Amino acid sequence: MKRQLTYIHQLKNHISTDVDLAGWVYNVRSSGSLVFIECRDGSGICQCVVNKEEVSEESWEAAISLKQESSIRLNGFVVSDERSIGGVELQVKRLEVIQLVADYPITPKEHGIEFLMNRRHLWLRSQRQWAAMRVRNGIIYAIHNFFQSKGFIQTDTPIFTPNAAEGSTTLFETDFFNDKAYLAQTGQLYGEALAMAYGLIYTFGPTFRAEKSKTRRHLSEFWMIEPEMAFYDLEMNMDLAEDMLKSIVAEVLEKYHHELALLERDTSSLKRLVEKDFIRMKYDDAVDILNSDKTAKVLDELIQQRKAEKEELIQEQDAIQKEHGSAKKWRKKQIEKRVIDIHTRVDQIEEDLRNIPRWKKSAQEFTWGSDFGGSDETVLTMQFNVPVMVTHWPAQIKAFYMKRDETDTYALGVDILAPEGYGEIVGGSQREDNLDVILARIEEEGLDPEVFDWYIDLRRFGSVPHAGFGLGLERTVAWICGLSHVRETIAFPRMMGRITP
């Protein structure tokens, strides 16, 4: 007979039967003649109870010797039990240790980010990281579903490129058989060629930026989805992007509520977005909002809120520290823990209090013709509870390939800003399709027409209106999971100062 393994996520279907599990010890507790093992097998976690009276001496000795991340095989009887995580519990009949582990470094306690990032290969086993990677998988699947169901085909564009496509961004340089080559920062120009061949295409691949950015929104290596559609204008492009985001969020909400719950994600804003229309505004209107008295007032109120919160926390700290001297032991511990939480929150508030006046200044003094900074995006989106699509940008701050409106001052580009301060997740545009205009644009930008010769061919031979956009996968995962940093949205992040593990 074939040996059958049961996976923890299916255990609900095996209640009142015997099963074999194989996995790792996530945590272990003991209480006299009972040992409680939280066993994880990659598909989930299940509490397994070993009772000294009901197992062999070997199994019992094995059980009491277990440490975190020891690998084990278990045989037992599945029962439903509300006291257990997942509502299902294994009453162990036999336990076999594959490897006994000593000193697993990541305990179920709190750790700092540097410590965890140095052990990313192990950190991925932890619940929150496990959940985030599963949601990432769900998002990827939903993206393919969306495009495939609409007749798009996935195409892949090169990673080695001979030149910097848009000029401004810093690229990673490599040696390509004694020639300089660069790691691609976008597949868009190739995507346009493919759209002229297949009509509706999307790319899904890694992309590389060598900018020395150290923020919660930046990685040196990240994944981007870039659809490109022949015969699409700006509005069709925006409709597609909005449908895509709604479709991704709806699918994740449907299939990943367990993971989102582990991540403690408040899903009300995600649910709202599936049903409501996104905000669409022109750049000029966005500038008016930034400059408005209302925005200034919103930020002033935010400062007052933070100050009040800080005051309250400090009062609470004074009060409980007075209590500390005469408190019972358990209460002392509780107080000490709370004081540390207060310190952490007060540090955050102090940073906010340093930053918000800068945000206000940046918004109030924002002048037409500049690009939005990170804080401007936050200030803008905090006034709405659905994604904001900003269109019609001053042409001079956007790339040469974007089509302009009749007045030649605005580029038909669109940026989609995620709610809750997650920033720009989509950037796209209708592309310039006129041969003479694109030639002139390339010259204006001081770019080498030789390099773009094949690209210009697309305007020589059957040029049509077309449009596309790029979706940043990690920023999307961060937003949907409610994670504060993109480094937790990819298994092995690459960023300035981080190339291992």
Place this chain on the structure above:
RNA sequence: UCCUCGGUAGCUCAGUGGCAGAGCAAUCGGCUGUUAACCGAUCGGUCGUUGGUUCGAAUCCAACCCGGGGAGCCA
């Protein structure tokens, strides 16, 4: 490159000029329903580095190293 915050036990953090601390982890013991279990005991230190001020420095000053957050740039 610049601004800002930080570096104290294996981990998370208190300690702001006067004896180096707590919780967790580890080790030993106790406990038949634990949920980051709990209770008792034991173990645990180059206070990032170098120099300076001082009777005395984890604490003040300077330089440097490393990390977090941000600006620029961007998805």
